[in-house]
Amino acid sequence: MKKYLEILKKCxxxxxxxxxxxxxxxxxLGGRVVSFDKKYTVFAEGARAKYIGILLSGSVQIIQxxxxxxxxxxxxxxxxxxxxxxxxxxxxxSLPVTVIADEPSEVMLIDSSHILHxxxxxxxxxxxxxxxxxxxxxxxxxxxxxxxxxxxxxxxxEKLLSYLNMQSKSAGAREFDIPFDxxxxxxxxxxxxxxxxxxxxxxxxxGIIENRKNHFxxx
Amino acid sequence: MKKYLEILKKCxxxxxxxxxxxxxxxxxLGGRVVSFDKKYTVFAEGARAKYIGILLSGSVQIIQxxxxxxxxxxxxxxxxxxxxxxxxxxxxxSLPVTVIADEPSEVMLIDSSHILHxxxxxxxxxxxxxxxxxxxxxxxxxxxxxxxxxxxxxxxxEKLLSYLNMQSKSAGAREFDIPFDxxxxxxxxxxxxxxxxxxxxxxxxxGIIENRKNHFxxx
DNA sequence: CTCCTTTTGTTGAAAATTCAACATATTTTA
DNA sequence: TAAAATATGTTGAATTTTCAACAAAAGGAG
Numbered sequence: 420m421k422k423y424l425e426i427l428k429k430c431x432x433x434x435x436x437x438x439x440x441x442x443x444x445x446x447x448l449g450g451r452v453v454s455f456d457k458k459y460t461v462f463a464e465g466a467r468a469k470y471i472g473i474l475l476s477g478s479v480q481i482i483q484x485x486x487x488x489x490x491x492x493x494x495x496x497x498x499x500x501x502x503x504x505x506x507x508x509x510x511x512x513s514l515p516v517t518v519i520a521d522e523p524s525e526v527m528l529i530d531s532s533h534i535l536h537x538x539x540x541x542x543x544x545x546x547x548x549x550x551x552x553x554x555x556x557x558x559x560x561x562x563x564x565x566x567x568x569x570x571x572x573x574x575x576x577e578k579l580l581s582y583l584n585m586q587s588k589s590a591g592a593r594e595f596d597i598p599f600d601x602x603x604x605x606x607x608x609x610x611x612x613x614x615x616x617x618x619x620x621x622x623x624x625x626g627i628i629e630n631r632k633n634h635f636x637x638x
Numbered sequence: 639m640k641k642y643l644e645i646l647k648k649c650x651x652x653x654x655x656x657x658x659x660x661x662x663x664x665x666x667l668g669g670r671v672v673s674f675d676k677k678y679t680v681f682a683e684g685a686r687a688k689y690i691g692i693l694l695s696g697s698v699q700i701i702q703x704x705x706x707x708x709x710x711x712x713x714x715x716x717x718x719x720x721x722x723x724x725x726x727x728x729x730x731x732s733l734p735v736t737v738i739a740d741e742p743s744e745v746m747l748i749d750s751s752h753i754l755h756x757x758x759x760x761x762x763x764x765x766x767x768x769x770x771x772x773x774x775x776x777x778x779x780x781x782x783x784x785x786x787x788x789x790x791x792x793x794x795x796e797k798l799l800s801y802l803n804m805q806s807k808s809a810g811a812r813e814f815d816i817p818f819d820x821x822x823x824x825x826x827x828x829x830x831x832x833x834x835x836x837x838x839x840x841x842x843x844x845g846i847i848e849n850r851k852n853h854f855x856x857x
Numbered sequence: 858c859t860c861c862t863t864t865t866g867t868t869g870a871a872a873a874t875t876c877a878a879c880a881t882a883t884t885t886t887a
Numbered sequence: 888t889a890a891a892a893t894a895t896g897t898t899g900a901a902t903t904t905t906c907a908a909c910a911a912a913a914g915g916a917g
Contacts, residue, residue, distance in 0.1 A: 491786070493786060505775075508775075509777045515787070550768055557725075561734075570786075570828075573904080574873065600894070609792070612895085617897075619895095820864070835865060835866050836868095839867090
């Protein structure tokens with residue numbers, strides 16, 4: 420477990436918990452590490468929402484797939500971030516989303532009951548853990564607000580521009596990479612891929628952006 | 639404060655806290671009650687995200703208004719529910735949304751620092767409060783998942799049908815009222831109002847639904 | 858009850874999206 | 888390196904949405 424300590428220390432779930440306590444805690448929480456190759460399913464829709472996931476390496480996507488096979492990308496999880504926590508905390512019985520590995524990924528799975536209900540050892544940091552979980556959920560809610568602000572725009576162009584501006588802002592630079600290829604960006608923005616390609620081309624010709632693959636510059 | 643006890647007991651924030659403790663707690667939290675007439679602003683976008691709101695009576699809407707004046711209804715809050723908690727908990731400095739009274743409403747405002755940081759009296763229920771807040775935020779996240787599942791559909795018809803099915807499901811009946819007039823429903827589904835009216839008319843003529851104003855029956 | 862305001866429904870034209878099909882470019886792998 | 892697979896760009900037709908303008912219906916105030 421030692422090898423994961425550095426990344427776990429960056430996980431918001433373990434904020435303000437010192438190294439020694441963290442190690443003891445991990446035993447107590449009974450987390451286990453599982454690896455997934457690219458495109459493999461971490462959690463399938465409909466599965467029991469029993470585990471909270473912490474991404475140790477790689478990246479995973481939270482997606483919904485509708486009746487017709489249309490994919491909707493809800494969010495992208497990066498190393499150190501937590502996922503599926505909302506379903507575990509709200510004690511829903513089955514997952515309404517699928518989690519798939521976007522690249523080879525290592526995931527730590529923790530039985531949510533070990534987090535939500537204080538263990539018999541009563542390690543003093545359980546309260547901090549709950550507090551951290553609350554903070555994490557609050558920031559997830561804000562993340563969804565931002566996503567909705569983008570996708571509620573009515574045209575592909577407006578969605579794209581507000582997505583790129585948001586990314587630029589959070590990168591703190593006019594030049595940045597996005598975590599999506601074209602189809603994925605379309606599935607995140609809730610638009611048609613070919614229409615998205617057209618719009619990117621237009622913005623480039625109008626001198627509003629420069630881009631190459633998933634690298635963008637706002638001019 | 640006594641007159642609000644019944645509704646506060648139903649608030650998820652005070653789950654598993656007995657009456658006596660609740661009363662003591664309210665003093666400790668320093669909540670104050672404010673009334674708003676219909677259409678009045680409870681919190682304006684850009685305001686400091688200092689307070690957590692508990693709706694005591696009436697109903698409020700969480701909305702975003704873009705540059706062009708287009709309204710987007712993110713959610714509707716009913717009596718007993720909490721709002722603006724995510725922004726306070728995540729300690730963002732200014733609100734990215736507006737909260738307006740949808741009907742005459744009474745709101746209890748609690749300074750979030752009183753909730754997040756244990757008070758000097760150290761009332762024993764602070765931990766339960768944090769735990770409840772975490773649960774509440776988890777269910778808000780799930781609510782947004784559901785909203786996105788609806789609004790990610792590409793046509794007005796599909797959005798409307800999946801919204802109505804969701805409402806029917808949560809009402810546990812094929813017959814139910816929705817909390818929106820036509821314009822509000824359009825702003826929630828992220829579609830054009832007149833196009834929505836057309837679609838409702840079609841579904842009615844096709845014998846798929848019956849409706850009168852905001853009352854719907856799925857056949 | 859009547860007038861006034863608000864809400865809902867209707868229409869047609871303009872704009873945008875979706876869809877399918879294919880061309881081109883890039884990446885992977887054998 | 889060449890072939891195969893995947894990703895991106897392009898096009899035109901069909902569908903759908905948006906927009907503006909107005910008609911009809913419902914609700915509220917005096």
